[in-house]
Amino acid sequence: YEEAEEQVKKAIGYYKEFYDFLAIPYMVIRRPDWDKFPGAVYTIAFDTVMPDGRSLQIGTVHHLGDNFAKTFDITYEGIDGEHYYVHQTCYGISERCIASLISIHGDDLGLVLPFEVAPIQIVVIPVLYKGKDQMVLEFSKELLEKIRAFRFVFDAGEDRPGAKYYKWELKGVPLRFEIGPREAERREVVVSFRDERKKFSVLIDEINEYEIRRWGEEMRRRLREKAVGSVLSRLKFVNRLSELSEVVRDYVSLIYLCRNRECGDEIERHGGKLLGWLEEIPDFISVRKEGKCIVCGSNGSLAVSARSY
Ligand SMILES: [Zn+2]
Structure with a gap:
């Protein structure tokens, strides 16, 4: 289990390198337990904020535990000669990364591409x-x-x-x-x-x-700066539940939330989708990680709710 977790962390590192290279700002988010990849132990996703205020998932890493190994009977032989189920992970970055590249950097005149990735430089x-x-x-x-x-x-x-x-x-x-x-x-x-x-x-x-x-x-540095500006203009911290439904119409919302499903469901009744909890606070967000749950008031941490693509 631990070695698979190490792989998850490594993958997160690769994704960061990849999206930093593309100058795309991202949030690393742990999906709610009830919304993770079916069969996974947990799911970590990369989400970005589109210029229209909706979120776009641009990559995922899943820790599958030994759930699939049991289904498909995939085992290895330990030093003790016993057979054990393997622990697995799986990854995905799709053409959505191209969508984020086009929408986030582009302007009224067309495409804007970072120098290193442009087909014609x-x-x-x-x-x-x-x-x-x-x-x-x-x-x-x-x-x-x-x-x-x-x-x-x-x-x-x-x-x-x-x-x-x-x-x-x-x-x-x-x-x-x-x-x-x-x-x-x-x-x-x-x-x-x-x-x-x-x-x-x-x-x-x-x-x-x-x-x-x-x-x-x-x-690339200028593009990243401009993209961060665009993301920030569509990101809002909300500390009153009554304001959430209005904010989430035009913005990706940051809220403090505990891990209880009832509180998560309450958030989604206000119109957005609960993307999950920030694994780490990105450098462009200046809000503390820990705070009291916006619904029940118990200990929570920074979570993200948005209308998503
Ligand atoms: Zn709560």
Whole structure:
């Protein structure tokens, strides 16, 4: 049993690493006993908060104990020669992680993707004028040589530059380089990040793999900060039961709750679904873990109720 529990903890660590990498804020929540995976001893879930105030489950880890081993008669031989049932765990992260990535980072112009995971990381757009094409294309080649380590597109198509910007912004390409005759003359590149959409010029000699990775890392930090802001704007602490049904319509609600089923059922009568109790308090929540149950007043801890996807 203990070794399986160690695996559960390890899996939680992997999930954290994974979602930190995607800059998605999450809450690690122990599901209520009456709402765990059927047959499991307990279920730990990762939930995030969507921009519309509903929660989305983005991963689960189940400690199955020896319940399934008994059903399927899976045993091992101990040192003493006796047969014992194995303890099992199971895991799941599905395409819901893509849904959270799209909804949480995206904006009105389309996708916004962290640099490391974007299918196309960089788009290079030459701004071509008659007579100066050759100079711009030559200079572009120099730039492409410097970004070979990345997934990039060189868009020298017929469209106007504005249409190209729009197209690649929609697809969420994190980094855009523009080169026109003026840039070629000055040996500069115009740089723009998908999330900020500000432009600035950099000398081509200052562009290298290390610098680009640093930009990507900075962008991930900005995305995470923005995502935390979005989550916080849809997260509310409630300390009066009478306020819960109104709050839960638009927000994911934090409440103190004991582990009794009657109190859990009472919470769900107010419209939300009881996701469970926080295993740990995320760094973006500044509320104590322990508190008196909002229903019965006995000892409880921080729990989450929400309308969920
Ligand atoms: Zn209670």
